[in-house]
Amino acid sequence: xxxxxxxxxxxxxxxxPHIGTHIPADLRxxxxxxxxxxxxxxxxLAQLYAALPSLGASVIQPVVSRYVIDLNRPPDDTPMYPxxxxxxxxxxxxxxxxxxxxxxxxxxxxxxxxRKALYWQPYHAALQQELERLRSVHGYxxxxxxxSIRSAxxxxxxxxxxxxxxxTASGASAHASITAAVERICLxxxxxxxxxxxxxxxxxITRNYGRPSENIHAVQLEMxxxxxxxxxxxxxxxxxxxxxxxxxxxxxxxAAMAACGALYAA
Numbered sequence: 416x417x418x419x420x421x422x423x424x425x426x427x428x429x430x431x432p433h434i435g436t437h438i439p440a441d442l443r444x445x446x447x448x449x450x451x452x453x454x455x456x457x458x459x460l461a462q463l464y465a466a467l468p469s470l471g472a473s474v475i476q477p478v479v480s481r482y483v484i485d486l487n488r489p490p491d492d493t494p495m496y497p498x499x500x501x502x503x504x505x506x507x508x509x510x511x512x513x514x515x516x517x518x519x520x521x522x523x524x525x526x527x528x529x530r531k532a533l534y535w536q537p538y539h540a541a542l543q544q545e546l547e548r549l550r551s552v553h554g555y556x557x558x559x560x561x562x563s564i565r566s567a568x569x570x571x572x573x574x575x576x577x578x579x580x581x582x583t584a585s586g587a588s589a590h591a592s593i594t595a596a597v598e599r600i601c602l603x604x605x606x607x608x609x610x611x612x613x614x615x616x617x618x619x620i621t622r623n624y625g626r627p628s629e630n631i632h633a634v635q636l637e638m639x640x641x642x643x644x645x646x647x648x649x650x651x652x653x654x655x656x657x658x659x660x661x662x663x664x665x666x667x668x669x670a671a672m673a674a675c676g677a678l679y680a681a
Contacts, residue, residue, distance in 0.1 A: 417534045418477045420541050425471030426553035427672055428545050429464065430620055431561045432486035432538070433457035435477040442483065445520035452648065453480045455510045457563045459652045463643050464561060466665045470672070472559075473545050477538055482506055482515060484530045486538050487560070487618035492527075505530055512570040546624060546631055555630040557593070557675045559668060560620045565646045566639040572614045578642055579609040582617035582635035588625025589632040596674035597634060600666045607642070607663065632675055636667070 436453050443451060467474055477486055484505050492504040502508060505522045507515055516522075522530070549556035567575050581597055583589040594611060601609040617625070617635040625633025640646045643657035 417479055418475060418538050418541065420545060421474045422545065422548070423468075423471045423473040425473075425672065426549050426555055426675070427470060427472040427557050427559065427668070428542070428549060429467055429472050429474045429559045429561055429668075430542060431457065431460045431464075431474070431476045432618075432620060433477075433481045433562060434460050435479045435481065435483075437478050438480050438483055445516055445522075446482070447515065447517055449513075450482055450509070450515050453482060454648065454650070455481065456650075457561070458640065458650050459644055460561050460563060462652055463563075463657055463661065464664065466661065466668075470665075470668060472668075473549065475538070475542055475545065477534070479534055484534045486535060487562075487620050489619045489623070490531060490535065504535070508570075510565070510568045510571055542620070543624070550630055553679075555632070555675060555679045557671060558620070558624050558631065558633040559671065560617070560633065560635040562615075562635065562637040563640045563643075564637055566641050576637075576639055577608040577610040577613065578639045579607060580613055580615045580635075580637040581609065581611045582615050582621055582637065583612060583633070584617045584622045584625060585612050588617055588621050588627070589634050590627050590675070590678055592678065593632055593634065593671050593674045596670040597667050600663060600670050604663050607660070630679070634671060636664075 434457050436456055438451060461476065485502060488504045505527045507521050509515055546556050546558060579601055583594050598611055615635065615637040621633045621635040624631060642660045644653050645651045
């Protein structure tokens with residue numbers, strides 16, 4: 416299986432599309448040696464979001480690395496952020512802009528289609544099915560797309576990112592009351608910067624599945640890795656740092672769930 420899915424009891428599905436670290440053996444020789452360390456992984460998110468079972472959340476996580484295929488990109492590979500640096504459905508560059516593959520070993524169009532059928536389509540089929548199950552049980556569903564990234568990556572963005580980047584596709588993927596509830600938690604947190612629909616407004620998952628008119632709301636959270644880990648190799652988890660941000664993460668999820676539920680209260 417190329418992903419794991421835990422089905423919970425609450426109307427909440429948490430997707431972690433970039434948590435995978437596996438590069439299949441038959442592909443490894445195509446990459447430059449540096450790529451095998453999968454430095455652009457959304458490291459340790461399962462550990463950081465350890466409170467999800469207490470919320471009754473469903474959780475979907477891939478096994479394969481984003482270097483194999485990016486599950487948060489559209490199947491036709493349309494750029495998510497026109498005019499900015501973008502990585503592809505099957506990325507060919509590190510976040511530094513350097514080449515991921517040995518010269519001449521980049522995936523062909525046929526190889527991209529093979530990976531899409533093998534990894535992308537099953538993940539998205541399961542994600543959609545779980546959202547539909549939650550909506551059928553509760554009347555609505557909330558999708559939380561969890562990400563993390565280094566705080567400074569000049570190839571992708573200028574300067575340093577705010578610590579917490581909340582994305583709702585410029586308001587299209589979630590009701591405004593949900594966004595406001597999440598932001599209120601951020602406003603009450605001392606020393607942790609945030610932005611709503613800034614550089615990261617939400618990738619394909621948020622934009623595609625967030626359909627408020629159909630009672631499915633989606634929020635992406637792109638958080639800086641220096642909140643809970645070492646941003647550079649060996650990318651170690653810092654339990655002391657994590658313990659400072661985890662209550663805020665838990666509160667943000669709780670606030671989003673409460674606001675979502677209030678929209679459909681009898």
